[in-house]
Amino acid sequence: MKSSSLNPIIVKELRERFRSKKTVWTLALFLLIMGGIPLGFLIVNPIKAGSLGQNKDLFVISAALHYAMICFVAPALTAGAVSGERERQTLNILLTTQLSPRTIIWSKLFTSLAFTSLLVIASMPLYSIVMLYGSVSPEQLLTLALFFGVNIMFLGSLGLFCSTWIKRTAVSTIIAYGIAFFFVVVTGLLFLFLGEILIQLTPDRSLQQEVWGRPELQYLAGINPVIVLFAILGETVLPTIRFDFTPWLFFSCFYLVLSILLVLWSAYLLRPIRRKWWSWKK
Amino acid sequence: MIETIHLSKSYGKVQALIDLQLRIEQGKVFGFIGPNGAGKSTTMMILSTLLEPTEGEAFVCGYDVRKEPAEVRQSLGYMPDFFGVYDNLTAVEYLDFYAGAFKIAPHKRSSLIADLLELVNLSDKAEAYVDSLSRGMQQRLSLARCLIHDPQVLILDEPASGLDPRARIELREILKQLRCMGKTILISSHILPELAELCDDIGIIEKGRLIACGGLDEVSIRARGVTLMMVKTLRNHHRAALILAENMFVEDLEENMDGFRFRFIGSDHQKAELLQKLIEAEVAVSYFGESSENLEAVFLAITEGVAGR
Structure with a gap:
């Protein structure tokens, strides 16, 4: 065995992960689902010369499926990262080494993100089938990849935070999914309900559609991944929103900042002796 | 080497440790005896920078556990009462991981790991997966892990618990070797006669209070006529x-x-x-x-x- 100068947690986690049969099965199942659906679509809608460049449905289905899989996999991979160490009773030993809590958290996040990214990258060639149908620009594909990246980062950080905050992996996984549900579904519903309430409160019928353009509703829509995903795909799921900003850019900034805060908070929670800033003295 | 001054720890209203005054000199083996919940593990965790004391101070190799945790961690090897196993890692990889965690240069690791495995009589198990080792072997591997950064102080929380008699004897022999190497050892155990042979001094702790401390003969009730x-x-x-x-x-x-x-x-x-x-x-x-x-x-x-x- 050759010793590595890389971060020891990353080396250990990757070693453990890729020696596990579960990893191979996860990857196989992911590709089966991601490949099976476009294949089924191909069978139902054979490519016709006349419809080339016209059919965007496959792209929308693939992207939505990809996003759903990320929502399912990313929190699960990190929700046991720290609580798992605690349950195995290896966390205390780890905390008596020279690895700082921040290094431990970043390393755990990195290895989990690496695996989720592997899943996404491994399934990217499936988009070549989408390309057969056309109607997708390379820019759209790149924005979609960035959108997935931000989601992986955020959901991974969320799972990691829950894992540090809550002692048991099962509970931490449930809470991570619960919070993810809030961001993915509840923010969308809030946007819809608030918009409808504001419409009801607007007596002038001609101004009712202006409600959807209000800045607070735009911001709410801008943090909802489903609305932003469909904006990237050029589709609409909810009432048409006129964004005064680029939705994916706002979305990316918001969730990247939130991810960094969650990671820093996790590192703080992991510290065995938490020094409060007002009690700091040498 | 280890010193605590009026050390106390409370969890809400429960006082786990009360006014602990302890001083362990370099190269001494100190046995910590007490029933479950007496405060042994709490003391050890405070010394290992894993718990913050409510009151008082604690020093390891002259470093304050509260203000200089990184220096304290570099000076001590901590072995908890339960051996946590990483799946899919061999004994060598397990030690290599901790060598990396203590920032030991990669080129020094292979010889260091070989020496440590030899010290704990596990050279033939170098490529065996950690979770496949017996409890006694895992404890010895854990001891090797404690020594990976050559600490001056070892804090061993009930290292012999759950071991069969043979494994206990093997562990005791290794601890004797470590004593000869000049390591300062703080060891807790329920199996009291084991400490008699190994320890220079013992401390008896009950309900968070150190009720007797000193050399074995000093503490022994022979002086009290029993x-x-x-x-x-x-x-x-x-x-x-x-x-x-x-x-x-x-x-x-x-x-x-x-x-x-x-x-x-x-x-x-x-x-x-x-x-x-x-x-x-x-x-x-x-x-x-x-x-x-x-x-x-x-x-x-x-x-x-x-x-x-």
């Missing part, structure tokens, strides 16, 4: 039982197949008189002396009063 005694007889066993039962200095007499176990509360002179009586009664005494479980008697006698408080 000894756990054992008498073995070859002939006239019943006559011996009668003499012992009638002796006013004998308490808690237990009869075994080949002898007796009891607490003697008299002086050495009275002990000699008892032996003489047995011989005069033609009891064939093959052994008359302190029981190997004497440390247990020390512990029980000292904690007797505290438990009732």
Whole structure:
């Protein structure tokens, strides 16, 4: 065995992960689902010369499926990262080494993100089938990849935070999914309900559609991944929103900042002796 | 090497540790004895920078555990009472991971790991997966892990718990080697006689208070006139039982197949008189002396009063 100068947690986690049969099965199942659906679509809608460049449905289905899989996999991979160490009773030993809590958290996040990214990258060639149908620009594909990246980062950080905050992996996984549900579904519903309430409160019928353009509703829509995903795909799921900003850019900034805060908070929670800033003295 | 000054720790209203004053000199092996929940692990965790004391100060190698945790961690090797296993890692990879965690240069690691595995008699298990090792082997591997950064202090929380007698003996031999290497060792155990052979000093802790501390003889209740005694007889066993039962200095007499176990509360002179009586009664005494479980008697006698408080 050759010793590595890389971060020891990353080396250990990757070693453990890729020696596990579960990893191979996860990857196989992911590709089966991601490949099976476009294949089924191909069978139902054979490519016709006349419809080339016209059919965007496959792209929308693939992207939505990809996003759903990320929502399912990313929190699960990190929700046991720290609580798992605690349950195995290896966390205390780890905390008596020279690895700082921040290094431990970043390393755990990195290895989990690496695996989720592997899943996404491994399934990217499936988009070549989408390309057969056309109607997708390379820019759209790149924005979609960035959108997935931000989601992986955020959901991974969320799972990691829950894992540090809550002692048991099962509970931490449930809470991570619960919070993810809030961001993915509840923010969308809030946007819809608030918009409808504001419409009801607007007596002038001609101004009712202006409600959807209000800045607070735009911001709410801008943090909802489903609305932003469909904006990237050029589709609409909810009432048409006129964004005064680029939705994916706002979305990316918001969730990247939130991810960094969650990671820093996790590192703080992991510290065995938490020094409060007002009690700091040498 | 290890020093605590008025160290206290409370969890809400529960006082886990009360005003602990401890000083362990370099190269000494200090045995920490106490029942579950007495405060042994709490003390060890505070010293290992894993818990913050409520009051007081603690120093390891001169470093303050609260203000200089990184230096403290570099100076000590901590072994908790439970060995946590990483799946899918071999013994070498396990040690390599911790070598990396202590920022040991990659080119130094292979020889260091080989030496440590040899020290704990696990060279033949280098490529075995950690979770496939026996409990005793895992404990020895854990000890090797503690030594990976060559710390001056070792904090071992019940290292012998759950081990079979052979594994305990093996572990004890390694600890003796470490003592010879000049390591300062703080060790806690429930298996009290084990510490008797190994420790220079012992501390008895009960309900968060250190109730006795010092050399084994110093702490021993021999000074208080109580000894756990054992008498073995070859002939006239019943006559011996009668003499012992009638002796006013004998308490808690237990009869075994080949002898007796009891607490003697008299002086050495009275002990000699008892032996003489047995011989005069033609009891064939093959052994008359302190029981190997004497440390247990020390512990029980000292904690007797505290438990009732």
